[in-house]
């Protein structure tokens with residue numbers, strides 16, 4: 001399968017296409033996909049987004065906040081179910097790293113992906129803290 005990964009500006013993405021990925025990956029169960037305005041703000045205000053397309057169709061997205069120097073917070077990564085386990089998730093993370101090569105990547109894993117990150121080279125951090133709004 002041939003795919004194309006590119007950095008994109010969040011403000012230029014079609015929110016309907018993005019919502020479809022969140023839903024079809026399963027990540028939509030853990031993100032506010034019913035609130036399109038809020039999702040649009042999440043996409044618009046992220047400063048490092050890479051998408052994957054196959055034959056023009058968006059099949060994956062990685063959405064991060066980066067200072068491009070020290071740390072990149074990977075907020076969401078999602079691959080449409082029919083395209084999972086083909087290497088696209090790994091390629092999206094590689095593309096994210098290439099955009100900010102000096103920065104380490106930090107993320108909070110969804111329960112379904114806790115086995116994924118150690119498998120692709122992430123190390124576990126035992127001091128993650130969340131302050132809810």
Ligand SMILES: CC(C)(COP(=O)(O)OP(=O)(O)OC[C@H]1O[C@@H](n2cnc3c(N)ncnc32)[C@H](O)[C@@H]1OP(=O)(O)O)[C@@H](O)C(=O)NCCC(=O)NCCS
Nearest residue numbers: 025027078079084085086087088089090109110113115116
């Ligand atoms: C998690 C997710 C992004 C991974 O992307 P993907 O394209 O399916 O994964 P890749 O093909 O890059 O997988 C790379 C390797 O990890 C393995 N892997 C994939 N998903 C895994 C999982 N959930 N648990 C353990 N290993 C996993 C693959 O088998 C592959 O192994 P290999 O290199 O030995 O062949 C994708 O499955 C997804 O969108 N899941 C639903 C949404 C989600 O949970 N996102 C994470 C939010 S934190």
